[in-house]
Amino acid sequence: MNLVPQRLDGSGGVLISRCNGESLLDLPTESVKSLMRSAGVVMFRGFDAGPEMMKQFADQYSYKFNRDRLRPTVEGSGGHVQMVTEGMGYVDPHCEQANSPFRPDALWFTCTKPAAEGGETLYWDGIRLWAALSDELKDVFRQKKLRFFQRYSKEKWQLFLGYDATVADIKKELDGVEGVSYFLNADEALYLEYVSSAVVQTRYGHVEAFANSLMSEWKNTLGDLMTFDDGSLITEDIVQEVKTALDSCTEAVDWQPGDLVFIDNSRFLHGRNGFTDTTRKIYSSLSFLNF
Ligand SMILES: [Fe+2]
Structure with a gap:
């Protein structure tokens, strides 16, 4: 079976449409991987996907899953599929969990x-975004890193490490990790400082990409504006220059029922337009890739 990818309108992403009634799970994995590597965003349309199928499909390309801090998990998914339930407003551009050392691929x-x-x-393609910034910025x-602060209750950090993870496990996970400083409180809550560059190397191609969580964390970390790692504001x-660059390369998934989208979290930022329809149903999974 040959895949026939189409460019998504005005986008770097590609679309694979079902043509002969084949299952998503029957698609040739090597061809799918190759598309994921090059496009970074791949939409699968017409395959009647849902949370169960997404889990099976993502399993083919992943060796590990992260749970989400904010979202309820879907029954039967082993905690690997979450329902997207938080709010209905606009969501700022961000890479998933890029404010922590737990960032999934x-x-x-x-x-x-x-x-x-x-x-x-x-x-938003972080490669295009980086190209759109001025040399000065x-x-x-390049010189200054982003500095994120967070507090995770024990239940929250167990989402990353497993439901029975202990303080010893979290220490083992975090000790020696670049950019990480932390403090474990008496109630086993984790206070984490994470310093990382706003410009990262993409997983595929190792190209510079402005792929980070600056815009979603800028105003809500400790209630103050974020600083760089040297303490400068x-x-x-x-932020305005970053916003202008973002506005120049916004792309959108106009959902149809049964769509499934893969996003390379080392390269692309994502967000959401607001809505008011309470019947909207979207599910997400976060994974580490096996290719
Ligand atoms: Fe997100």
């Missing part, structure tokens, strides 16, 4: 019921 979404209006998943981001001007 890939993000998977499937939609069984799109919103009547709005609710599109948005995405690139220098700033990330100013409105800097």
